Amino acid sequence: MIDSNELQAILKRALSGDQAALRSLIDEITPVIQKRVARALLSYRQGPSAGRDVHQEVEDLSQEVLQYLFADNARVLRRWDPELGLSLLNYVGFVGERRAMGILRGKRSPWIDDPTLIEELPDQPYSGDNPERAAASREILRLLLDRLKEELSAEGWHMFDLLLPQDLTPEEVAQETGKSLAAVYQWQSRLRKLARRLRDELSNSNGEPQKP
């Protein structure tokens, strides 16, 4: 496996039109995209599409993701900035997963497929005291996480990951990402507002059909 510096050099050459480098880049990023696409597909695969050839479907989705990354002179791929602390493969994986989820969700929306989930939106933090309630809460939080991932940029998701699941202090995040402390606090506030908005949207939808 090639290291991140080498991969960065390959990306640079590929984006300047070097065909050999493009071939190497595709070889490196295709498995990452395939894994994310496969996970998304198996998580969302239901209904009429369940009868289709899975391998073909993964190939089609991977192709869509690659085309998306390289469209308009590789506009999306050029947005990757190594300074933000997210590796190129993680960035590609994130974009691939989100793109695949978007396409799959276009066919089927989990927000409207199970309205009971929305009715059970918790107003208290979930705990393990009531297993059924905890499971429902967990499911809703997963939906919220999915929505968060859809709303956030790759950078935003990276900031969420550092500040919340990894529980780093703003100072540590500033050091990790090279951002100013003020910028990190701004992200913290932005994430809080976004989480609240998404939760409210979920609460207010009441399971009524939404436009696709």
Next chain:
Amino acid sequence: MDDTGLLRDLARAAREEEAEERDRWDRWDRLTDGELSPEEEAELQELAGNSAESHQAYEAFRPLSPEFRAKMVAEIGPLIPPSVFVRWRDAFIRWRDAHLFFWRAAYSGSGLAAAATTLILVLRPLAPIPVYTLAEVIPGVKTERGEGAALFAGEPFTVDAHAEKKFGNGKAVEPYCFVKIVQPVAVHAAGCSALKRYENGSMTVQGRLPQDLPAGRATLWVVIAYPGHQPTAEAIEASPGALLQKRLSVTASKEIEIRTP
């Protein structure tokens, strides 16, 4: 729930989800990465044979073919215009190859030969391809899979193609694969691409045998050629020998035994 509680729960859910995803997909991820041992892969195949869910996972995660990657390169390449630097660099490489070839010809032959060579080079400024030899053809997508195992129709294979002389233009050529059935003679094109390229022009070729091959003795032909200069299946079918050596394409072959599942 207040914002702090919501964020705390979201963080916890994200951590749980990540851990679950890691546990759930680890082996499947390694299937895509070609990192499973033959035993582990056989285990997954058995699992896939026993449950519909595992079968779907196996199909979703088994690596996309080299043909898919080659198709994507062909599709995406034109979307990225070459920079001025790349255009000049490619022009320089073509000039350098032509220049070297000219001086070699001039050095070893008459002035007339050199003039003739120059004319040829102006028309076809590609460096000639050296002889390539093939190592053992092995089943699977990685060379670690172990040699000597059976090759099945429709299954992937890997083979190292060694350039006998250093070939600086190795990145400009592509492998093309064919399977020649011995009795009765028939040639089938097999999709393949370069999995890895080495500085001296050698490469590891990965491909997939065609589905409709009969069991029995055959030869795998790997053509290393500049795109557009590869021989046709008919030329290979008509060739009595095991090596077709031309300036812009070279073919090496290896005997294989095809089995059917």
